[in-house]
Amino acid sequence: MLNRTVWIVLGLIAALAMAGCTSDEPVAPVIPSPRADFRWSGADIAPAMIQFRNLSQNADRFYWQFGDGRSSDLKEPVVRFDLYGDYQVELNASQSETGRASILTKTLRIEPSQASLDSIIVLRFPTQSPISTDWDAADGPDLFVTLTNPDGSLIATTEGAQYYNLTPPNLPVGWAIAPPRGVTLGSNGSWGGFFKVEAWDLDEDGIVVQRELMGAALFDLDSLAVSSGFSESYTLQSGAFWVRIGLKWQ
Ligand SMILES: [Ca+2]
Ligand SMILES: [Ca+2]
Numbered sequence: 001m002l003n004r005t006v007w008i009v010l011g012l013i014a015a016l017a018m019a020g021c022t023s024d025e026p027v028a029p030v031i032p033s034p035r036a037d038f039r040w041s042g043a044d045i046a047p048a049m050i051q052f053r054n055l056s057q058n059a060d061r062f063y064w065q066f067g068d069g070r071s072s073d074l075k076e077p078v079v080r081f082d083l084y085g086d087y088q089v090e091l092n093a094s095q096s097e098t099g100r101a102s103i104l105t106k107t108l109r110i111e112p113s114q115a116s117l118d119s120i121i122v123l124r125f126p127t128q129s130p131i132s133t134d135w136d137a138a139d140g141p142d143l144f145v146t147l148t149n150p151d152g153s154l155i156a157t158t159e160g161a162q163y164y165n166l167t168p169p170n171l172p173v174g175w176a177i178a179p180p181r182g183v184t185l186g187s188n189g190s191w192g193g194f195f196k197v198e199a200w201d202l203d204e205d206g207i208v209v210q211r212e213l214m215g216a217a218l219f220d221l222d223s224l225a226v227s228s229g230f231s232e233s234y235t236l237q238s239g240a241f242w243v244r245i246g247l248k249w250q
Helices: 002-021 221-228
Strands: 038-041 048-054 061-065 078-081 085-094 101-110 114-124 143-148 154-157 173-184 194-204 209-220 233-238 241-249
Touching (some): 114 143, 154 173, 194 241
Antiparallel strands (some): 048 078, 061 085, 114 173, 114 241, 143 154, 143 194, 194 209
8 A cells, every 4th residue: 555655656756747848938048146255465554555356256247335435336446444443345246137236245454553652541559568568658659650661671751740649549540651652563463572561659758769669560562452452442450550551553
């Protein structure tokens, strides 16, 4: 009984297949669908000149949008990007005959070529010195900061513009770095080396000026650029010393 059912089903399938084979209806020519595709070349560091290469198939009309309000209907445009950032580049590739279109979007990352350190803001400092006494027990520390190379050589200091007699409720306090410390991206793709921010208590007894180190934080621009995507503000934490550095990228 089972075998008979199987044979009937197979027979029906064969009959349908033959009916299909004997159709005389003309087959409309199949126009393959468009497929948008592209890539680019050129150094992706601002200001960047980017050459777009069009790899689309089955398309004869193109419309590009570069993610910054600009557009082009050239097949392979060359575009200058002055500002760093992530650009959502969209290519619409279409067929004039059918009106069908294919859209592809890719993210083009243009990296900055210049950085400048322009501010230092102290968020927290340790309330006691390493010898377990309060900074300036009577009235709180007199705070200034330095920006140095890792070997301690000075880049900038705010000594002379210190905040006197600080207590934690007075925080944060900050200074502009004037002029800003400029850094140029190296040809090896590195921002080059480390920097150090140190917080100091200025002690003046009328005879000798001493400086007591309250906290230090080491950082490098390469790590900051990777971890925070060219943010303009980074908070560094080194024990009880928290400091925020301000940066401009371009
Ligand atoms: Ca003081
Ligand atoms: Ca002091």
